[in-house]
Each structure stands twice: as structure tokens, then as C-alpha cells.
Amino acid sequence: MRDYYEILGVERGCDGASLKSAFRKLAMEHHPDRNGGCEDAAARFKEINEAYSVLSDPQKRVAYDRFGHAGVNGGGGGAGPGGGQFHDVHDIFNEVFGDVFGDMFGQGGRARRGGPARGQDLRYDLEITLEQAFAGAEVEIVVPAAMTCETCEGTGAKPGTSPTVCGTCGGAGRIRASQGFFSVERSCPRCGGTGRLVLDPCVDCHGHGQVRKERKLQVRIPAGVDDGARIRLAGEGDAGARGGPRGDLYIFISVAPHDLFERDGLDLLCTVPVPMAIAVLGGEIEAPCLMGGENCDGNCKIPVQVPEGAQTGKTLRLKGRGMPSLRSRERGDLVVEIFVETPTKLSARQKELMAEFAELCGEQQHPKSSTFIGKAKRFWEEVTGGC
Known part of the structure; x- marks a missing residue:
């Protein structure tokens, strides 16, 4: 289009x-x-x-x-x-x-506004958690919407009475008038285009035939829904006028930021601190995950194997531990980024061991540092001319 x-x-x-x-x-x-x-x-x-x-x-x-x-x-x-x-x-x-062109372009004789009218569509903005987006959920919402007045059953007239046919337009909802060469049709000013008059209005809806009430609705959030998604609930909008169908309700989804995870498509990203000893020697750590679903309180853990010599910024990918797809049985991955923790409070014995470790370390243990120092040395030799 x-x-x-x-x-x-x-x-x-x-x-x-x-x-x-x-x-x-x-x-x-x-x-x-x-x-x-x-x-x-x-x-x-x-x-x-x-x-x-x-x-x-x-x-x-x-x-x-x-x-x-x-x-x-x-x-x-x-x-x-x-x-x-x-x-x-x-x-x-x-x-x-305006009405002046009504009959000129073939709209004469149409009592369009007096018949059944579809109700207005409604919008509801709903914020959900990442856990709810991961597992799916049933959420109760309260939506103010126009409802057909039960007292008058939508007629707008006091019980026991009925709307009368408008004497000005004869119930057509439109009237004709001559303006120069044209026969002009316009909405009836007396009945507002409905073709009927409420002489004795209903005390509850004041003649409108509708009242605004809050409605409780259950909304099913599908697993895998993403920020910005829209859910349509057919027939859950405002009530129609004069027997017309209800409008629709559109739920616009926003997913609240999470303390541990970021979403990238179907993948979930998180950063996990790793003790320096495990980063050096390798070993197992626990990473947070959402496999516990909506009821996961953030304590759901999954074991992750860290290879020896892991550096800050290294990522480990756990297949199938990410978000589910809305359109298939596919799942994304959980991507764990490592952050190596440097110890800050050492005992005298620990400092002694670290000093001994530093003396034992050679270029093989610090290849990047050795490469950097070599480059720096060559740079200064070029600058000073070897002096």
C-alpha cells in the first residue's frame, strides 16, 4: 500500500x-x-x-x-x-x-447518522515485567468504557416512554434547503441527525442512552511479547449507539526495565561478576535466568562453566535459555558477560602470596601486557633516539 x-x-x-x-x-x-x-x-x-x-x-x-x-x-x-x-x-x-456540497456530489437522501453507529475504539497502555513477557501471564485491567444504559436500554428515554419522531426532519435526520442552483441537504439541527427526540430523558444517562462505567477484563499476555506490541480485544471498546456494535479495545504493551537483564531480540543479556581465582583457574559459577517464569523472584540460577584465563568482557552463550518466539517454537539464548572481580581487601598472608605470584609470572602469563610494554619501549626509543 x-x-x-x-x-x-x-x-x-x-x-x-x-x-x-x-x-x-x-x-x-x-x-x-x-x-x-x-x-x-x-x-x-x-x-x-x-x-x-x-x-x-x-x-x-x-x-x-x-x-x-x-x-x-x-x-x-x-x-x-x-x-x-x-x-x-x-x-x-x-x-x-460542509453540508453545502452534500447534494452536489450525490449524498442527498441519506439518513446516515440516524442509524446504528459502531462504538469508539479504546486504547489501554499496560506495563508488564520481563518475567511476564518471558512466561506469558493473565493480567486483570480496569477500563472505563461507555456502556448501554440498563435503565432505558439505550433509548435515552425515561422508562415507560419512548423517543418521538423528529417533526422537523420527519425521522430522516437530515433536511433539505435551496441555496442558489443547488438543493442542499444537511443534518437536522433539532435532533442532531438522529431523526428522533427524547422529550422525557432517562435520569441515569440524561438522554444519551449510555453511561460510563469501569469494567474489569482479563488480558492474556502471550509468552515472548515485546515492548511496543499491540493486543486487540474485539468488542471490548465503547458500546455502539442505537444498537450498533461495540468498538474494540487495543492494549499497547510496554516492558519495564529489568535489574539484571537486557533484551536483544530473542536473546537475554546479563553481566555476572566472577572471582579472580575462578577467572584464572576456570570453574563453575551461577548465572541468573528466567526459566522460573512469571513467579521467578530473581533467585533462579543456572550453572555456567567459566574457562581458565577468562577476561572481563568475555561472553558465554547458553543456547535456548532466552526469550521464546511469538511465532514459532524457537527460543533465544542467554548471553552471560563476565566481569572479573579484583580483590580489594587482602590479609597480610594473601598479599604475601600475591607478591610471590607476581614474581613467578612471566610474559607467558601476561601476553597482552608484555606486548604493550614492548610497543611502549620501542616508541620511546624512537622518540629519544635511543638515548
């Missing part, structure tokens, strides 16, 4: 006014009714409307900038995060051009 900014011919950082201006110009140029029903013009017009429906919605635009077309669930007519601002092409056109 083409880039939405490219379709409208605007820069990514453009403001709303520039966006609307570009859309107006392109929509007027490519509207099918102005191009004799040309199929190419119709396809181009649809593409323009789709791009504008996403980029004109602040939340959808953020999602598109971050995730591309996948972030808005396929684009303008769908239900991406924070969606629901525009329901179809005609809504977009009215939003930009």
Missing part, C-alpha cells in the same frame, strides 16, 4: 490545516462525479479519503507513524487505535467541505 503522506502530497510533520487543504484540493480534482464516473478517478478518490481519514485523526496518525498500515488495522475505513471519528467517505467529505 502507498504511504498516506505521499498520497496527499504532504510532509510527515505537516499540521492539520495543511492536511485539510491538500485533501480539499485532491478531493475536488478526483471526485468521480466531476470525472464522468471514471473508474481511475473513483479509485484515486477512495485512496485519498482513506489517507485523510487516518492522518486527520490524531490517535490514528500516531499509530500510523509508529506502526505503518498495520497500526491502523488496514487504513481509513477500519478501526485502528482510537478510531471511530469518521465512519465512511461521506462523513469525511462533510467534515471538510
